Amino acid sequence: MRRVNGASRQKLNELYYKQFKGANLSDMMNIGRHWFESLDHYTLFKEPVIDAINKHKQKGNSIALVSGSFQPCLAPILEHIGGRWLLCTDLETVSNVLTGNIKQQAIGAGKRTIIERFASEQKLHLANCYAYGDDISDLDMMASVGHPVAVASGDGALVAIARSRDWPVI
Numbered sequence: 001m002r003r004v005n006g007a008s009r010q011k012l013n014e015l016y017y018k019q020f021k022g023a024n025l026s027d028m029m030n031i032g033r034h035w036f037e038s039l040d041h042y043t044l045f046k047e048p049v050i051d052a053i054n055k056h057k058q059k060g061n062s063i064a065l066v067s068g069s070f071q072p073c074l075a076p077i078l079e080h081i082g083g084r085w086l087l088c089t090d091l092e093t094v095s096n097v098l099t100g101n102i103k104q105q106a107i108g109a110g111k112r113t114i115i116e117r118f119a120s121e122q123k124l125h126l127a128n129c130y131a132y133g134d135d136i137s138d139l140d141m142m143a144s145v146g147h148p149v150a151v152a153s154g155d156g157a158l159v160a161i162a163r164s165r166d167w168p169v170i
Contacts, residue, residue: 009137010107013068017091021100025072025093032072041080046153048170049132053081056130066115066131066141068107087114111141132170133158142167 007015020028053063063083067074070089078086090104106114119126127146133139134151136158142148150162150169162169 008108009068009135010105010110013089013105013107014102017070017089017098017102018100020091020098023098025091025096025098028072028098029075032074033076035073036076036080045081046151049151050081052130052132052149052170053083057082061130064115064118066106066111068105068111068137085118087111087118108137109140111138112144115141116144136161 056063062085063081064085064087065074065078065081065083066087068089070091071086074086074088077083087106089102089106089110092099092101092103104110104114115126115129115131118124119129125146126144129145130147130149131138131142131145132149132151133142134153135155139158139161142150142162148162148165148167150159150167152159152169159169
């Protein structure tokens with residue numbers, strides 16, 4: 001997401017999700033599924049990332065998709081990659097209608113908060129977990145796990161930090 005007038009990624013996310021005020025969540029889920037089905041899945045996903053996901057699944061590891069996006073966009077992706085859990089920006093709803101407000105942000109430090117809470121609930125040790133990130137806003141999340149991996153096609157600043165910390169870059 002492009003930063004505008006110095007606004008943080010978190011603030012831009014808040015403004016973005018305000019646009020969905022009044023939308024029916026079920027309708028949004030259907031729109032998300034149709035959007036995903038319209039995409040070319042061969043070019044959408046980075047091959048090294050899909051390879052890493054498949055290796056984790058072969059080892060019996062469960063996959064959690066952690067993203068600042070929201071459920072309508074991410075649910076079909078989670079299904080496609082064979083993931084188990086979706087940890088994303090949680091939007092407030094009243095009677096299945098989006099209010100435009102965020103209950104839990106999954107950007108920057110919000111990602112770390114979400115995975116720490118999730119790990120506690122699931123009795124997972126973050127030291128045994130992997131996190132893949134492609135943006136500098138993923139740094140908090142990546143620093144909280146034992147196996148952070150930077151995705152090279154993403155943010156150059158994140159890749160530079162990963163290399164300085166001897167984290168793998170794919």
